[in-house]
Amino acid sequence: MSDPQQRRILLARQPSGPLSADDFLLDTTPVPDPGPGQTLCRNLLLSIDPAARAWMSGPTYRDQLEVGEVIAGYTLAEVVRSDVDELAPGTIVATQGGWQEYALVDTTTLRPISGRGSLEDRVSVLGVTGLTAYFGLVRVGRPEAGQTVVVSAAAGATGSVVGQLARTLGCRVVGVCGSRAKADFLRDELHFDAVVDHHTDDLRAALAAACPDGVDVYFDNVAGRVLTSVLPLMNTHGVIVSCGSVSAYDGEQPASLRALPGLIVTRRLRMEGFLVHDFEDEWEQGEEFLAAELESGRLTSVHDVYDGLERAPEALIDLLAGGNIGKRLVRIASEEG
Template identity: 50%
Template structure:
């Protein structure tokens, strides 16, 4: 049996191009002892993948040239040599942009039949878990805090704002364009939306946060974050989740050196990886699922059809063209 894969064909220089990827065909592997063969249903498209295309030092090894592009994937078990999984089960794991993958059972998590597969990559998967642990464990909001989120209409940002509201906080979301701005206040319940493409961001932040910013959940970095850091409240917490504005830069972007503001405001800035909290996923997922079932969490998905179109979806996501969680549909269940 032959399956398709998207592999890294070249290291991007600046913004990735579709020619940096290649669609190849390969023999589908046979699972060995303790292994499972999974057929992909959906693959995820996320900003962190841009860093994995680079050879720069990071928290995980780079994708090698000719190697399958890394990603979270939700798929259907075809064959299993692990008693915990049976053909037909839906699972999620780091399986990459490919139609078929073999993995050990310990690397997979079963998706309950009651959960739509896409949610295992979104609000009930790495996206929701990133928002949950980043906000609650790093940001540590308390009722009455003002929480500002950059990239607020994106996959993680849309969840962060809603969780902050559930925690009794006032929420300010920053996104680009009128459609995303409407999503912030209409779909995700942000108290204030700021359009960084059209608004005077500094003035809008001053008006929206008269007492300063208690928690800043940063998905973007760069000049936008410089403006937010100037509005910090006393004992503010800055959660560094992503720096998507910087990922395509070939040389580091020079900017204001604002660490002195951490002294002035006695503030704390901390980066994190959601995988650091893997032992506690079982705590977070039921809470997220309960909020979702109660209608307290809303989400939007941006689905592209066809594995061959994953590079295009990825490039569009980096440009901010998606509204909500970016996914690629590879196959239908069954």
């Protein structure tokens, strides 16, 4: 009898400029056997993260993705085989399973996940996305009630959670996004106080009109033109939370930050980058908080799901072009199947 096979998606070539379908290769290979200390996981849901594009261009907080490698990515998976009693077959785990149907994972890295929320919630608002928003806003940004918080990529996975959490803290929340549909969603469904489209010709003027009292905390998911437009509006002792720089991931030229050093001094700004992994010791407490917010109805979980591993390249290309509302996921398999 032939070995069971699985599908996986590899980096076909080093991309230059905006990603295209030709940068990916769908491949078939035998399902691997776990060795000592390894667990075989079956990926169910794949998180589509803009950082995957940055990983293809050079080293970041992880090594560069090389041609021929499986595209890296967070997954929610079920255990198929493990030599550890706590990881019985069918146990749901959060892992870095990559763009493939099955993954061999170092058993010591497997993170038990709570049973709260849906599977989609557990890889989004109760997973790395929600934790990024929570720790970035609460621990790095530290906004106070009554202050103005601006968040970019506001209708995306991280931004939509940041904005909602800032509202519950009593802040005035201004979202920056890239379409009319997203603006309507943020205003009507998530109750943002104001929304600005970053394609607007005079972005700085539009932001100034939306932030009559200036900006106290800017949660920056995109850098580029949005960052340079928010900068002059920062209040004294304002905070810029540098979470990511999507505008630069897919080949766009970085915007000039000539005004930044002067403004940091005169306005006594704090600009601080962070990685969600900096807070790994506190993730459990963060998950508790987010689950309580979700259950209370104060936090809305928004997913944008594609079906089928083969659609992962399209899902990432479309996300980088701003096609998603909420957390972009790819369903690779169902729990029962």
